[in-house]
Amino acid sequence: MKDVRILEIRQSVFADNDRQAEALRAELREKGVFLLNLMSSPGAGKTTTLMRTIEALGEAFRIGVMEADIDSDVDARTIAQSGAKVIQLHTGGMCHLDAAMTRQGLEGLETGDVELAILENVGNLVCPAEFDTGASRNAMILSVPEGDDKPLKYPLMFSVCDVVLINKIDVLPYFDFDLEKCREYIRMRNPDARVIPICAKTGEGIDAWADWLRAEIRSWRGSMQ
């Protein structure tokens, strides 16, 4: 497999992350870079979903991916196979990315002509939700094997996301996961979140997700004028 670039992220020194995030968001808007922050538990399927997303939208948008992990570069190597621009970010043990760290990642990625930048955040349902990365939209993946009660236990994560992808629906028959109950729990936390069931492995539901993301990018671009 070909080598991927690895960037060691430095811990930020800024106390006011919200201000840093707003500044980064304004800057990205100016540059026309739509930043998607993708979050989930470890192993929920972020990388496989990204591969499908690149497949579905790679012709419509120039895509760049930042793979954040505490260690290893397995995810960036996978994404590199798609042909998309990719960089591996190592957080040095840190459990999340804030706006200043995301900025370092974007500089490392060298966005240039990138139209859709995707940050695969550290696998963690707690800490990443607390830090605005400066993203245009927040997305999360909840996978069927994790259970339908997760919106009850990790409320903030579900509150901050614009869209919740429910992944691994191919294994619904083997788990006690009630999709309707889960939708209801998500609604309790966040009535505005779009919920899209998918199976990144087989491609089921990826069209609906790609349609949602395409529409969001268009509406974001429209609101710039």
Place this chain on the structure above:
Amino acid sequence: MKDVRILEIRQSVFADNDRQAEALRAELREKGVFLLNLMSSPGAGKTTTLMRTIEALGEAFRIGVMEADIDSDVDARTIAQSGAKVIQLHTGGMCHLDAAMTRQGLEGLETGDVELAILENVGNLVCPAEFDTGASRNAMILSVPEGDDKPLKYPLMFSVCDVVLINKIDVLPYFDFDLEKCREYIRMRNPDARVIPICAKTGEGIDAWADWLRAEIRSWRGSMQ
């Protein structure tokens, strides 16, 4: 379902967690309370594994369980059905428990005659690994749907655990999970960790886990004299 006690955990004020943890460990040793710290990603099966553990060891030891969660009391309600002593700890958004927070939990549980106290830590593969809770032993669960590469991505968690339970082995046929490769990755991080494949849902492998835990409690008691 019957009501469970809920304790709101206060953030600790101690800078030196390691010293707090050593002090708590010494105190628990004096009292004869073996404290097991159980960690995993969200939805890996901590609560179901605990139900099986209480089933297997509830006659040999008086068990008390602390269920730590950011919100909700669904896990404590489940454990309460087993008849074991239980308390729900709410971390108020915090992503882990440190030794001082664990001490608050133990005081809330009122250990009294408890011989085996189990802390179900917040579902998170990153932060809980960084804080010694004062536990006698650390255990973690990795579930098959999360993938066999997790020891590469979350090295610290695998390094600090005495035992790794690989849960949900009933769904191995539906996932690309290589058990031998996973054992090898765990060995890279932690050559001393015991690895036990289980299925908490069906009970498979629970005997081996209960045997391990029983032996650890006995050896801990032996080393007291």
